[in-house]
Amino acid sequence: MDDFIFPEDIEEENIGATDLDADGGEVTISGDGRELKQRSETVLSVDYCAQAMSNTLQKYGEVKKRIAEVDGLAMQASTLRCKVDELKIDLLNYLFQLSFGMRLQAEMDKCASKKRNFPLHIALKRQKLSSGASLLMIQLRNSSPFEMIKWNLVLTTSSYQTSTTAERKDKIFTKVIPIERLSQHSEFIYEVFCTRSLPLSLFFRVHLLKCIYLFGNREPRAFRIALEPIYLTHWNTVTIMDVPKNTISGLVYYARVDEEQKITLPDALVYLICDGKQTETMLLNWIIINTVTDRCDCINCMVMDDDNVRWPFAIEIKKRGLNYDVVLKMKNAKMRCTLIDELKIRILVTYKESLQIRMRYIWKELKEKEDCELLLNNKSLSDCFASLIAKYKR
Numbered sequence: 001m002d003d004f005i006f007p008e009d010i011e012e013e014n015i016g017a018t019d020l021d022a023d024g025g026e027v028t029i030s031g032d033g034r035e036l037k038q039r040s041e042t043v044l045s046v047d048y049c050a051q052a053m054s055n056t057l058q059k060y061g062e063v064k065k066r067i068a069e070v071d072g073l074a075m076q077a078s079t080l081r082c083k084v085d086e087l088k089i090d091l092l093n094y095l096f097q098l099s100f101g102m103r104l105q106a107e108m109d110k111c112a113s114k115k116r117n118f119p120l121h122i123a124l125k126r127q128k129l130s131s132g133a134s135l136l137m138i139q140l141r142n143s144s145p146f147e148m149i150k151w152n153l154v155l156t157t158s159s160y161q162t163s164t165t166a167e168r169k170d171k172i173f174t175k176v177i178p179i180e181r182l183s184q185h186s187e188f189i190y191e192v193f194c195t196r197s198l199p200l201s202l203f204f205r206v207h208l209l210k211c212i213y214l215f216g217n218r219e220p221r222a223f224r225i226a227l228e229p230i231y232l233t234h235w236n237t238v239t240i241m242d243v244p245k246n247t248i249s250g251l252v253y254y255a256r257v258d259e260e261q262k263i264t265l266p267d268a269l270v271y272l273i274c275d276g277k278q279t280e281t282m283l284l285n286w287i288i289i290n291t292v293t294d295r296c297d298c299i300n301c302m303v304m305d306d307d308n309v310r311w312p313f314a315i316e317i318k319k320r321g322l323n324y325d326v327v328l329k330m331k332n333a334k335m336r337c338t339l340i341d342e343l344k345i346r347i348l349v350t351y352k353e354s355l356q357i358r359m360r361y362i363w364k365e366l367k368e369k370e371d372c373e374l375l376l377n378n379k380s381l382s383d384c385f386a387s388l389i390a391k392y393k394r
Contacts (some may be wrong), residue, residue: 093149094212096146097148097149097150097151097210098210098212098223100144100146100148101208101210101223101225103146104119104120104208104225105225107119108225108226108227108228118228119142119143119144119146120140120141120142120143120144120208120227121140121141121143122138122139122140122141122153122206122227122228122230123138123139123141124136124137124138124139124204124230124232125137125139126198126200126202126232126236128197128198128308132196132197133193133194133195133196133197134193134194134196134197134198135191135192135193135194136191136192136194136198137189137190137191137192138153138155138177138189138190138191138192139187139188139189140153140179140182140187140188140189140190141186141187141188142182142183142184142185142186142187142188143185144184145184146184147181147182147183147184148179148181148182149180149181150178150179150180150181150210150211151178151179151182151208151209151210152176152177152178152179152208152209152210152211153176153177153179153190153206153207153208153209154174154175154176154177154206154207154208154209155174155175155177155204155205155206156173156174156204156205156207157173157174157202157203157204157205175192176209177190199306200232200233200234200236200237200304200305200306201232201233201234201338201342202231202232203229203230203231203232204229204230204231204232205226205229206226206227206228206229206230207224207225207226207227208224208225208227209222209223209224209225210222210223210224229349231345231346231349233342233345233346234303234304234305234335234338234339234342235287235288235289235303235339235342235343235346236289237303237304238288238289238301238302238303239301239302240288240299240300240301241300241301241302241312259329259330259331259333259336260327260328260329260330261327261328261330261336261337261340262325262326262327262328263325263326263340263343263344263385264320264323264324264325264326264389265283265323265324265325265326265347265389266322266323266324266389266392266393267322267323267324268392269347269351269388269389269392270283270324272350272351272392273286273347273350273351274286280297280317280318280319280324281295281296281297281317283317283324283326284296284297284298284299284315284317287315287326287343288301288315297316297317297318298314298315298316298317299314299315299316300312300313300314301313301314301315303335303339305332305335311330311331311332311335312330313328313329313330313332313335313336313339314328314329314330315327315328315329316329326343328340341381344381344382344385345381347385347388348381348384348385348388351388
């Protein structure tokens, strides 16, 4: 019972030892070496609370500003990431399209006998309108398993017709045709309206261009592919009058010898330009464009001149030993000479394509001289054609 204290055992002096501190709000009671301290809550002033709240709001604003900056940086990083992804996609597309272009160039470097299945086919058709204007229809077919994206088809054409007027002087025209997308095994058709009448004899240089936009302020570059040239002549306007059953009796003969003109082709040259099919019928089919004849070596035709006047003529193929005679019979001497000259140029063009020699190597510039184009090193058409015939003559 030593630890139990009765009330009467508490001495009065112990009560006097109690210390009250009203100012400090603190009470201390001592007994048997024990202390008990008690603090009351501090009373805060209004100014102190306002200052604390202001500081808190300021810190909140700073934190909010930093969060906004972080969000902005995150958005910039996301935008940059999207741009990088887009650049990667564009770069892959460029590489893919350039790979497609290099394959086309590799095909173009082959000789004609090995590129008969060339993946791109271009066809041009010229049509005269009643108003005097002309319409040039361009058809591009993609037979490859690749898709063409953002290419440009460039046509550069020149006329070699002679004239004394300034308006009919030799001019060079260039048309750039954008091709946004050309899928596999599909066609692209484009029409060019010309306010003036296009001449019937036109030589087209055809190129494919792929623009490459580099990074920074560097100038863009272009990847260019030279395709086969296209030569439109009066032969493209030829229509067949009739195909006689008897090629001898059905042929229109002219009484005067000077109303007919002929060129002689060696059989080896005929073999080359007719893709190995060496017959009178195949040569006639090659001369008369887009014509189907069956075992026929002569035909009656109509041709249109520059004034939209149609002229009849007859053409006959004769096999004579190791040569083929192409006989053209027509009363209009000027048109007859024009057809012969254009036929010679077509043979030269086909020959050079077959031997993998580009037209840029043959044609230096287009000049006017007796309805002929001057070839490289100033040889006339007749001299160049005679030189070709001499190479294959046996």
